[in-house]
Amino acid sequence: MTADSANEFTKRSFLTLEQAIRNDLAEGRLAVDRRLPSERELAERYRTTRITLREALSHLEMDGLIYRENRRGWFVSGRRLVYNPLWRTDFQRMTREQHRQASTELIEAVSAVAPDAICGLLEQPPGTEFWRIRRRRMVDGRLVVFVEHHLSKTMFPDILEQDLTGSLTNLYREKYALEYGDVSFEINPIALTGMPAAELHCSDGTFGLQIVRVNRDQTGRILDCDVEYWRHDAVSIRIDTRDNAA
Amino acid sequence: MTADSANEFTKRSFLTLEQAIRNDLAEGRLAVDRRLPSERELAERYRTTRITLREALSHLEMDGLIYRENRRGWFVSGRRLVYNPLWRTDFQRMTREQHRQASTELIEAVSAVAPDAICGLLEQPPGTEFWRIRRRRMVDGRLVVFVEHHLSKTMFPDILEQDLTGSLTNLYREKYALEYGDVSFEINPIALTGMPAAELHCSDGTFGLQIVRVNRDQTGRILDCDVEYWRHDAVSIRIDTRDNAA
DNA sequence: TCACCTCGTTGGTATAGACCAGATGAGAGG
DNA sequence: CCTCTCATCTGGTCTATACCAACGAGGTGA
Secondary structure, three states: OOHHHHHOOOOOHHHHHHHHHHHHHHOOOOOOOOEOOOHHHHHHHOOOOHHHHHHHHHHHHHOOOEEEEOOOEEEEOOOOEEEOOOOOOOHHHHHHHOOOOEEEEEEEEEEEEOOHHHHHHOOOOOOOEEEEEEEEEEEOOEEEEEEEEEEOOOOOOOHHHOOOOOOHHHHHHHHHOOOEEEEEEEEEEEEEOHHHHHHOOOOOOEEEEEEEEEEEEOOOOEEEEEEEEEEHHHEEEEEEHHHHOO | OOHHHHHOOOOOHHHHHHHHHHHHHHOOOOOOOOEOOOHHHHHHHOOOOHHHHHHHHHHHHHOOOEEEEOOOEEEEOOOOEEEOOOOOOOHHHHHHHOOOOEEEEEEEEEEEEOOHHHHHHOOOOOOOEEEEEEEEEEEOOEEEEEEEEEEOOOOOOOHHHOOOOOOHHHHHHHHHOOOEEEEEEEEEEEEEOHHHHHHOOOOOOEEEEEEEEEEEEOOOOEEEEEEEEEEHHHEEEEEEHHHHOO
C-alpha cells in the first residue's frame, strides 16, 4: 500500500475501513462464525490505530454483521433466527423448521424468591418463591439466548425431577396436561450485563434484546414467566396475525 | 479531589464513572430531556479523558438512560413509549392514552419505485411505483421515530391531496372506507444510518429498532407497508393476545 | 493419561493531545 | 426588527502508546 492510498483514509477512515470489511463479508471471504484476524493485525493491515479500528468494528457489530465473544475476538454473524414469541412451538422445532440446529444447556434449577417485578407479572405478592430455571441456548453452535423461567411451585411440584434441557412446552403438555393459551410479552432493547452477559460470553455492556413473556394455559391461568436475553444480531422478531388467528 | 481519590479510578474507571452518572439520573439531579454537561467538562470533572468518558456514556446510551443528538450533546432519556404494532390505534391516540404528547412532521410525499424487498412484501413485481410518504414523529418534543410508508397508487389515487400529518388509519377509514384487518411485522435491531439517522438527528451508526409492518384491510387485501426506525431507548414493544383477540 | 502451570497473544481499558465539521449564539448590516 | 455572517464551542474522529487480565496453547509433573 502506498502513501497515497493511505491518505484516502485520513478522513472518517473508519467508514472506508467499515466498507472494506463489509465487502469481505458480502463476498464471503469470511465465513459465518469464523474469527476475524486480531485487532492489532487488522489495524496494521488498514494502516490505522486500534481505537479507530474498534470504532469500525463496533459499527459492524451494531449492524449485526459481526459479534464478539468476551476476550476471544470478533466473529462473523450468521443469518438471524426468525422468532415469533406468540407461537407455542418449542425451540427445537422452531429451529429445525428453519434448517438450523439448536441445543439447550441447563444452568440451574432452584427455588428462589422472584424479583418484585416478576411477582407482579405472575400476579403474586412480592416475595413469593417460584421455581427458577436458568438455561442458555445455542443455534448452530453459537450461544444466542439466556433464559430465566419462573414457574409456580404449586402447579409444578415435581418439575425439577424432569429433564429440563428439553422443551418446557412439551413437559407442560405431557406431564401436566396443560396447553398454552394467551401470551403477553414485552420487548426491550437493553445492554447485557451481569449473569446474562457472562453466560452468553459477551462483554459487559454488549447490546441485546430482552423479551419478557407471560404464558397462560387454555383457561387463562398464568403458567410461567420467561425472561429472555438475546444477542441482538442473532434474532429477528416476526409476527403475523394470520398465523395466530387459529 | 486529591491524588488518592483519583487513583480509585485507575482501573475500569468508566464503571465508577458510569455509576456516578447513573446515580445522578436516579436521584433526579438531571431532568428528562435535559442536556448533560459537555464531554470535555465531564471528563475534567471525573478526572479522565474524553475517550474513557465516551465509553461510559456509550454504556448508558445502550442501556437507554441517555441519548445523544448529532453534534449537539447528550440528553437524559424519558420513559419508554409502550407500543403495540398490532393495534389499529393511531399514533396520536396511543400517546394520549399514555399521557404523552405527540406530533408528526411530513418530510415528503412522492411517487417512487420501491426497493425490491418492499415490492416483495407488497406482493408486487420489482420496480413497481408506490406513493412514498416519509414522516417523523415526536413524543413530548423529542424525535423518536422516522417512518416510511409505501401505499398502492391505484388504491389511493388522491391521497397526496389529503392532510398527511395526521393519522393514515383515520384517512383510510374516512376517505376510503377501509379498515385494518390482519397485520404482519418484523422487528430488527439495527444501526441507524443515512436518512433515518439524519432525520432523527442522531449520528450515523446509532443503535435503533427497525419495524417493518404490512397492513391488510378487512378482506385481506394489502393496504400498505410501513418501515419504522425507532430510537431504541424511546420504545418498549408490548403485545398481549388477550387485547388482540377481539 | 490427565491435571496443572506457564507464557504468549488478544481484547479491555487507559492517557494525552490534535484537527475537523456542524451547531449555536452574538454581533453586524440591511 | 429581521437576516446574515462569523467566532466559538461541541461532538466526531484520529494518532500513538501503554498496561492489565483473561484466554488458549503447549509444556510439565504426578
